[in-house]
Each structure stands twice: as C-alpha cells, then as structure tokens.
Amino acid sequence: MNKSIVQAIQKQTPIEGREQCDSCSEDSFQYLFSKASARGKEYGIYQCISCGLVQTLPRPTDAELEECYGAHYFENRTDRGYDNYFSQAMRKQLEKVWTMNLKDIGFFEFEASCDAESRRSLDVGCAAGYFVDYMRNRGWHSEGIELSEAAAKAGIEQLGLNIHIQDFLQFQPSEPYDVITLWASIEHLRSPSAALKKISTMLRPGGRLILSTCRWGFLSRMQGPAWRFLNVPEHLFYFSLSTLESLAGRHGLRAGKHITYGSGFTAYNGMGPFYRWTKTMADKTVKFLNQGDMMVYSFEKSNIHSLSGLKAH
Numbered sequence: 001m002n003k004s005i006v007q008a009i010q011k012q013t014p015i016e017g018r019e020q021c022d023s024c025s026e027d028s029f030q031y032l033f034s035k036a037s038a039r040g041k042e043y044g045i046y047q048c049i050s051c052g053l054v055q056t057l058p059r060p061t062d063a064e065l066e067e068c069y070g071a072h073y074f075e076n077r078t079d080r081g082y083d084n085y086f087s088q089a090m091r092k093q094l095e096k097v098w099t100m101n102l103k104d105i106g107f108f109e110f111e112a113s114c115d116a117e118s119r120r121s122l123d124v125g126c127a128a129g130y131f132v133d134y135m136r137n138r139g140w141h142s143e144g145i146e147l148s149e150a151a152a153k154a155g156i157e158q159l160g161l162n163i164h165i166q167d168f169l170q171f172q173p174s175e176p177y178d179v180i181t182l183w184a185s186i187e188h189l190r191s192p193s194a195a196l197k198k199i200s201t202m203l204r205p206g207g208r209l210i211l212s213t214c215r216w217g218f219l220s221r222m223q224g225p226a227w228r229f230l231n232v233p234e235h236l237f238y239f240s241l242s243t244l245e246s247l248a249g250r251h252g253l254r255a256g257k258h259i260t261y262g263s264g265f266t267a268y269n270g271m272g273p274f275y276r277w278t279k280t281m282a283d284k285t286v287k288f289l290n291q292g293d294m295m296v297y298s299f300e301k302s303n304i305h306s307l308s309g310l311k312a313h
C-alpha cells in the first residue's frame, strides 16, 4: 500500500450523507488525500463513487473563499492566482495561449460560420476583460461577466468594455449567445452544474461553450497533493475529460474537440536552458499523448434546452 493511501485512511473525515456531488447528486465519496491551504486549514479531496468527479470536501464556507479573493487576487500571486494579471507581458502571454487553444479546438472555423454582423460572445469570470477585448478585436459583440468589482472596473474604465458586474447565475441576457467562454473558471464555481445548465439555456442551438480547466488525469493522480493545480480551497472541483463530458452532456452540451496540454513544468523568468529544453520536450510529449494536466474543451449546444423568452437570431 503506498504512502498516500495510508495517509488517506489515517486522516479520512466522515463525509457520507453530508455532501452531495454537484454533478450527479449522489452522496458517496471515496477519500483520496488531504491538503492544507495557505492558511493552514486541511481540506479533503474526494472522488464521487457514482460519477468520478473529484471535489474538495467539506466545501469551504463563503468566508473562507472571500479570504482568498480580495482585491489583491490578480496581483502578486504565483502558482495560486495570477502573477500580476494587469501587466502587459501577462496580457500578451494570455493572448498567445488563447489563440493557440482556439486554433487547436477548431474555434476559428466555427467563427467563420457565424454571422459576422450579429455574432455575440460572453466570457464568464472575465476579470479585467482581456478576452472580452480579444473577441471585440476579432469583430464580435463581446461581453463579459465578473464578480470582482475591482477587476471588472479596470476593464470597463480603461478598455471601455461591456462587463456585467454580477453573479452569473442571476444574469438575465436579452438575446442568446453564439459562444460562451469559461477560462480557468469552472473549477472555482460553487456549482458547475448550475452554471452549465444556465449556459446551455443562453446559447443558441449550435452555439459553443469553450472552457479551460486543470485536468484530473494521469499527472494529477501521480502527484497527489503536490500537483501544481491542487489549490485549496479555491479549486472546488477537479474534472477529468470524462467527468466534464458527463456533466456537460446532462445539460444538452455535446462534446466537440478538446486538447490537453501542460506537463507540470511551470515557466519562470530566468529558467536555465536545460530546464527549458526539458519543459519543451515534456510539454510536447504530454500533448501528443493527450495526458496534459490542463484541458480546453469545445461543447456544442444541441437543439433541446432553450431558454423561453430569448429571441433567436
């Protein structure tokens, strides 16, 4: 028996019957391991026995999460948030990653099939709106929605973007969207199921949900608590390709193209040539083998599940 399983048995907290899986609503979980937050509180990482979705339990309270998401969340964070999100260098890097991701999942072909005059996009959890701006620059009627007032105001005031500052689940759009994006957001949501249900009703039939999230798979299972994306308590859910596909499928979102990438080697300023070479080779290998610990997925809205009252265009 390996060390992590022994630790798991020693530290397991009773969770049966107290929490429900957000995806399938069952209440039986297998304990995987624990991890302490930056403030020293232990959280359990559990896997739903019924659908396999990995989640942080017991779920952190609102107060615990608020401590993580202050005005400084987008600054001075390293592996746990954004390393100075507002810098130009970071913005360029994000744009490069988005272009690569969108190309890999066939978004530009989809874009070409949309009505160039009326195509509408919404970025959920858009922060200062760089992706909203990216889509506006590509000729989209581009909107974002963000809970953090400080981040959203930067986008509204400095870039003149259309950003709604409110809880996404309360948002009432007047028209359906052609594309809705969730960049590294779904793992932070209290209820990914509620969010995907709502997204499904907000997309036109044939519209796309594009999302990125860290990916539960070979690398995460191998590294356990040391996995680079195991951020407790901010990350509430860890999706695998199949648990994400099942959740989306429950809400009328059909799996399209996806990619996985990222080998666990994080880029940093001043990395040496050997580290850089190793990182490049490892990144290429996991992408080729579809074993990356990040994923980008494109889902297509099927013809059912429309929100009444939204006019089609």
Ligand SMILES: [Zn+2]
Binding pocket: 021, 022, 023, 024, 025, 026, 048, 049, 050, 051, 052, 053
């Ligand atoms: Zn489940």
